[in-house]
């Protein structure tokens with residue numbers, strides 16, 4: 001409760017620019033606008049609303065965490081106050097493991113638990129994809145295999161224990177089946193989905209804005225965030241240390257390199273590079289680490 005009786009707490013469930021939808025707990029989306037020029041209100045934010053025509057977001061309450069990315073020229077906040085990030089990949093369209101790896105890093109850097117969903121397990125390419133993702137499993141991430149469209153009952157049963165009582169965000173490239181999954185998990189919702197060829201020919205993504213959906217059928221407090229597919233994922237918001245800690249297999253070797261501030265690039269006595277040589281760390285994971293590190297070091301100063 002606040003001292004100002006005119007204000008009420010709500011959660012942002014959708015937004016575009018300054019216009020948002022807020023939920024007061026009754027599940028009915030209330031249109032509202034951010035005060036002034038403020039555009040940094042995102043899905044999952046807890047806000048204080050002042051009622052009126054329209055209702056106005058007076059303030060955003062402190063966030064538990066913020067999922068975001070920072071490229072050379074712009075930063076983008078995906079959502080706030082998440083309990084779980086589910087990075088979705090599929091054999092079609094051709095998987096981009098660099099992007100998936102980056103989404104995982106962004107979540108880890110904010111201490112948000114992450115799991116990986118391999119959707120479309122009915123496709124022949126699913127087994128090969130699983131093999132490609134083995135390094136992530138070795139690093140400690142769970143791989144969840146399912147088929148949102150081809151086997152919805154199994155998908156629901158498999159995901160239920162992950163989702164129950166949590167606010168989970170689906171993140172991944174366009175066409176991997178995020179919205180299909182939301183429809184599978186929340187019957188009756190009917191979020192728009194599209195065949196990949198139709199979507200790609202139109203040159204746009206099917207889902208155009210992040211949206212939070214309640215999924216009370218899956219347990220009290222359960223919510224799912226659907227998001228537009230992304231094509232790039234800069235991580236320039238991270239410090240070198242944050243980056244290293246976002247790789248569980250590198251973090252595990254913390255303190256074992258000869259130099260305390262080892263970047264694991266070329267220093268002698270590097271325990272991380274030694275582990276790559278003996279197969280303890282997958283070379284694809286090391287390559288991702290080095291790519292992102294290179295970008296951080298080359299980034300324009302903040």
Ligand SMILES: Nc1nc2c(ncn2[C@@H]2O[C@H](COP(=O)(O)OP(=O)(O)OP(=O)(O)O)[C@@H](O)[C@H]2O)c(=O)[nH]1
Nearest residue numbers: 147148149175177178179180193194195206207229
């Ligand atoms: N074969 C197969 N296709 C699936 C499965 N799940 C989803 N798809 C298909 O994948 C295509 C893309 O699905 P969407 O749910 O629109 O993908 P999205 O990730 O939401 O895409 P964006 O909104 O553009 O980011 C659709 O044609 C779905 O029917 C599955 O389990 N098996």
Ligand SMILES: [Mg+2]
Nearest residue numbers: 178179206207
């Ligand atoms: Mg979608």
Ligand SMILES: [Zn+2]
Nearest residue numbers: 257262264270
């Ligand atoms: Zn090192």
